[in-house]
Amino acid sequence: MTICAYATYDGPDDDRELTLEAWSEAGIDGRVVRWDDPEADWSVFDAVVVRSTWDYVERRAEFLAWxxxxxxxxxxxxxxxxxxRNTDxxxxRDLGVATVPTHWSxxxxxxxxxYVVKPAISAGAKDTIRTGDRAVAAAHAARLEAAGRTAMVQPYLDMVEAEGETSLLYFNRRLSHAVRRTPMLAAGTTSADNARAELRDPAPDQVELAEKVLAAIPQALLYARVDLVRLSDGSPAVIExxxxxxxxxxxxxxxxxNFAAALRELV
Structure with a gap:
């Protein structure tokens, strides 16, 4: 039987049990292993799948070495x-497609x-602010830079509250499903809202953009999530x-x- 590690952390992850059950049905023996477990022997696995390693941001160098x-x-x-490359x-800057306008200073x-101001290396909106005050935005960006971090300054797009962000999920480069995500910085949004979404049929221009992005990446991709918004002219753009x-x-x-089938194909 194929044995694969589900690399994770010690916190909650409501995809974990769904994944392990689907892997088992596909003939994959999934083992949950903390990514930073010093006793783990990664060589015993046919594949190690990076999943909820959500505590890596403060230890990125350690994580990349792992x-x-x-x-x-x-x-x-x-x-x-x-x-x-993707954790920064x-x-x-290098995607070569339409992205949300970003000022890097x-x-x-x-x-x-x-304005939305955030560090280039972050997760879960940590150290991210939304403000209508240009001076406040500049000051937050300056604090990030003073701490040795790259600051990103973007416009807050009102249409995300009406249309939401559209996330297209690809497994082994095949579109599996798409969802409309709750805007993370909308007024009244809590951390519990971040995992909430509803199924959405992506528009043809969104699929075209997402697949153009993925086509430029030569390496194997078990999973990819392309997060899109629409700009003021209605055209789609990559937000992440x-x-x-x-x-x-x-x-x-x-x-x-679909996720389990993609893993079977790659191992």
Missing amino acids: TRRVGEVSRLLNPAEVIE KTYL SHDLPDWPE LELTEPYLYLRYDNAAK
Whole structure:
């Protein structure tokens, strides 16, 4: 039987049991292992699947070193080189497609009605603010820079509250499902809202954009989540490309089975 590690952390993860059940049905023996477990022998696994490693942000260098070590003794999915690039949001500069406008400095901020300011290395909106005050936005960006971090300044897009963010989920480069996500920075939103979503049929222009992004990545991708919004002219744009440890919304349709089938294909 194929044996795969589900690399995780000690906190909650409501995709975990769905994943393990679907893996088992597909003939995969899934073992839950904390990514930073010093006793783990990663060489015994046919593949190590990076999942809810959501505590890595404060220890990114340690996490990337772990991905490289695992990649030397097992099949790491997604691969270490993909994860290293994807955990720093400066990758947005190089996608070659429409992205949310981003100002990469605390100086000379554009004149936008509202700002979102966040570090380029972060997760779960940590150290992220939304403000209508240009000076407050600049000051937060300056604090990030003073701490040795790259600051991202973006306009807050009102349409995300009406239309929401659309996330397209791909397993082994096949579209599995898409969801409308709750905007993380909308007024009144709590951390519990971040995992809530509803199924959505993506529009053809959204699928075209997402697949153009993925086509530019040569490495194997077990999973990919392409998060899109619409700009003021109605055109789709990438807000994030999640290739490291995205929440996959596996409770929808046959998503968990699709994920397991993709893993079987790659191992």
